[in-house]
Amino acid sequence: MSEDKNLNDDFKEKAKEFAEEAKETAKEFTEGAQETFESDNKKVLAGILAILLGYLGIHKFVLGYTKEGIIQLIASVVTCGIASIIPFIEGIIYLTKSDDDFYNTYQVGKKPWF
Known part of the structure; x- marks a missing residue:
């Protein structure tokens, strides 16, 4: 039972790390897209x-x-x-x-x- 709880906690931690990385990647992509489309150079x-x-x-x-x-x-x-x-x-x-x-x-x- 204790192993299951530790395994569950590990999964939660990995999922949290993955979500943070995904948010950071999405933020970088959004900033790059805005820079491209809002550029003054047409x-x-x-x-x-x-x-x-x-x-x-x-x-x-x-x-x-x-x-x-x-x-x-x-x-x-x-x-x-x-x-x-x-x-x-x-x-x-x-x-x-x-x-x-x-x-x-x-x-x-x-x-x-x-």
Whole structure:
């Protein structure tokens, strides 16, 4: 009977240790995810949107360039989509720049085109 109680106490202790480790891991994961999604650098998002949906100017809206986004949308409609080559090129430029260079050029420096 005493062995059963000791074994039960050991299991409880191991379960408690495991729960603490799981909480710590979850906390680290949450902090990392928040850092990733709340990042001020929108390089990957803007680059992919520019390549895939650039004719709509969505990447410009994501970066805070409302006027340029509307211009891109109108230009794409007026030229029957030919103007969508501009955001395709912008998307490639966005994705090939370093994170710091992108952030300083397009988010801090507010360079709206290329």
